[in-house]
Amino acid sequence: MWNHTAITEFLLMGIPHTAGLENVFFVLFLAFYLLTLLGNLLILLAILTSANLHTPMYFFLGNLSVLDIFFPSVSSPKMMLYLMGQSRTISYQGCASQLFFYHFLGCTECFLYTVMAYDRFAAICHPLQYTVIMSHTVCVVMALGTWLGSCLHASVLTFLIFRLPYCGPSEVHNFFCDIPVVLPLACADITLAQVVSFTNVGMVALLCFLLILTSYTRITLSILKISSLEGRCRAFSTCSAHLTSVLLFYGPVVLIYLRPASSPWLDSVAQVFNNIVTPSLNPLIYSLRNKEVKLALRKALSQGVHSCGG
Numbered sequence: 001m002w003n004h005t006a007i008t009e010f011l012l013m014g015i016p017h018t019a020g021l022e023n024v025f026f027v028l029f030l031a032f033y034l035l036t037l038l039g040n041l042l043i044l045l046a047i048l049t050s051a052n053l054h055t056p057m058y059f060f061l062g063n064l065s066v067l068d069i070f071f072p073s074v075s076s077p078k079m080m081l082y083l084m085g086q087s088r089t090i091s092y093q094g095c096a097s098q099l100f101f102y103h104f105l106g107c108t109e110c111f112l113y114t115v116m117a118y119d120r121f122a123a124i125c126h127p128l129q130y131t132v133i134m135s136h137t138v139c140v141v142m143a144l145g146t147w148l149g150s151c152l153h154a155s156v157l158t159f160l161i162f163r164l165p166y167c168g169p170s171e172v173h174n175f176f177c178d179i180p181v182v183l184p185l186a187c188a189d190i191t192l193a194q195v196v197s198f199t200n201v202g203m204v205a206l207l208c209f210l211l212i213l214t215s216y217t218r219i220t221l222s223i224l225k226i227s228s229l230e231g232r233c234r235a236f237s238t239c240s241a242h243l244t245s246v247l248l249f250y251g252p253v254v255l256i257y258l259r260p261a262s263s264p265w266l267d268s269v270a271q272v273f274n275n276i277v278t279p280s281l282n283p284l285i286y287s288l289r290n291k292e293v294k295l296a297l298r299k300a301l302s303q304g305v306h307s308c309g310g
Contacts, residue, residue, distance in 0.1 A: 006167040009089045010182075012082060013173045015268040026083040032276045033076045039283030040065040042297055046287075049303075050296030056134040057123070057238075058293075060116045061286060063143055064245075067112065068279035071105045074098055075176035075275050095177040096162045102178060104154035106274075107204060110253075111146035113246050114208040117215040120239050125222045153204060157197055164188050174268055176275075181267075205253050212246055241286045248278045 018025065043065045047053045075098065082088045090098070122133045161179060164186035174181040179197050183190050216239070223235045252274035287293045 006165075007092060007170050009091050010095045010170045010172045010177065010185075012078070012088045012090055012175055012177075013171050014079075014082065014088070014175050015272065016173065016265045022083045022085075026080055029076060029080055029083070029272075029276055032280045033072055033080070036072055036276070036280040036283075037069060039280060039287075040068045043283050043286065043293065045300050046293055046296040049300040050292075052292060053296055056119050056139045057116070059139050060112060060119060060143070063146075064109070064112055064116075064282065067105055067109050068282050070101075071109065072276050072279050074101045074105065075271075079175045090172075090177065092166070095172070095182065096158055098177040099161060099179065099182065100154050100158040102154075102176070103157050103201070104150050107150035107153045108146050109249065110205060110208045111150060112143075113242070113249060114211050115142045115146060116242050117212040117246070120242060121215040121219055123238065124219050124235055153200070157200060160193050160197055161186075164190065164193060174271065176271075178271070205250070209250060216243065241290065244285050245278075245282055248281065249274070252278075 015025070044062055047058050047062045047065075078090060078094075078098075119134055123130050126133060157179065161183055164183075165188050166185055167187040169185060172181050172185070179201070183194060183197070186193075219235075219239060223232050226232045226235060252270040287297065
């Protein structure tokens with residue numbers, strides 16, 4: 001499909017209306033990126049080193065931490081390079097790769113939140129059968145399904161967008177390549193690609209959200225049946241972190257893909273929040289109110305310090 005285009009590279013225009021603030025944004029985005037890497041690596045360390053965290057909930061949380069390490073890495077390094085004054089150009093293949101990995105990892109996260117909601121549903125609504133429902137084999141199959149299904153989803157979208165001819169202009173009005181900013185640059189009829197791609201993205205997000213909503217409706221009904229207030233609070237506390245992450249994830253998705261009219265500035269702000277801010281918040285969300293994670297992390301770090309001192 002590379003033979004049908006005269007364009008060999010695109011020009012990333014960055015976030016609209018932010019000229020002159022490159023140094024400020026570089027420091028800010030670098031801080032968020034390093035915080036994301038550190039936070040998610042620590043969560044992974046805690047899960048891998050603590051036997052108490054070898055449960056389905058933390059298995060999926062480990063998958064989420066891996067995603068949150070790779071997801072901002074799709075756009076952040078290139079963005080920080082041009083904020084430092086380096087070239088804003090990105091090759092045709094590089095642009096296609098950004099679009100593929102953005103939707104691959106984003107869709108995986110969408111599926112993963114749905115699986116995590118099902119895990120909480122099984123734990124609260126069917127506690128006696130929980131170990132059977134969420135066995136190790138089931139968890140592995142679910143995790144593999146999220147990754148493989150998302151790879152197929154992203155492959156279809158990338159092929160659909162980059163099979164079109166691109167012969168100019170080449171200015172991408174965002175800080176990375178995504179469907180809303182790349183597709184209008186095609187010098188061919190984009191109606192079919194536009195309808196299929198946005199329907200595809202919208203349907204995946206909507207279906208996952210409805211499944212999450214169904215799970216939490218059943219969870220809420222089960223929690224309300226618990227007689228003691230302490231029991232209700234304990235049950236709800238196991239879901240609060242996941243619910244917070246879901247809301248932070250779906251907010252930008254709705255703004256970017258489900259609005260009737262496009263606004264480049266608002267889209268860029270939503271993308272920054274989705275790509276850079278949210279992955280850095282997830283480790284805080286899952287650790288601040290979780291005693292097991294904090295205890296496991298403290299133990300792993302203390303062992304590391306002792307081994308280095310020894």
